[in-house]
Amino acid sequence: MKQVAAVLLTLLRVVLGLILLFSGIAKFDGFGTFVAAVESYHILPAAFIRPASYLLVSAEITLGIALCIGYRLSGAGAVASLLFLCFALALASVLWRQLPLSSCGCENILFEWLSLSQAPTWKAVFVDMLCAAASLFIALSPQQGSRFAN
């Protein structure tokens, strides 16, 4: 039973890791578009938009790799959970303020697989919250399914 749980946990972290990794790489590939998307949220002061864009992309890539290889999983899970929570809050604030965004800048393989639109939706907020919960579960799980874990 413990082995099954470990396999499922490994599967969960690898899937989350791949989502983050590919999403980060895609954003870095179209960095101008991503910076434009970050700006369009009207959350950060102008001076912070570019540094924040670099940090977000690097967070996705680093966390993606850490989750995939199982490096410091409790920390990676916790920070990934915070990252997804930030994404969810940012999207929710856009929806709350009714900003006319055509693209949320959050396109990734999960969103494509779920056929979510590029515009911010409450469904996207829910998916981000779900990912945050899954990441937190990985962070708090005593059996993190990695040889680096103990």
Add this chain to the structure above:
Amino acid sequence: MRIFSDSLFITLWICLVALALWCITLAGILPDNSISHRGTPSIELDMPEVHQVWQQGEAVFVDARGTKYFKRGHIPGAVNVPLSRVKETLSVLPTDKDTYLITYCGNISCPIAHILREFLLEEGYRNVQVFPSGIFGWESAGYPVEKADLAHPDSHSKEQGK
């Protein structure tokens, strides 16, 4: 306690990777700088130069601010491509990717004209420059400001032709 120490380690890694990405783009190895290389190199356009280009109708001026601000005042003949709706509004730009485009926003401290330039270069426009002084610099220099509704790409050249 372990979760905190691990989180700290991961955060440090994130900062290091961000620094590395920034250095990589500065060095021109990966996308951000290759965007600039796809088009003409970025140059700082000064006020008399921009005014001359505007007078001769050599470029399409692209206002990167929101529609509300655009309607309050823009460079005559400029088109509005707000960053928040950039993909929807791209159709107002000429389809010819060699058209000379000049992006601007509020003033020199406003970054969105630069962001829009990068986006337009990604969209395939090859000749895009930024007018850093923006609409406030333009207005302060005593040049005319249009306060009408959304302009079309051709309107400026039509006005110039009259």
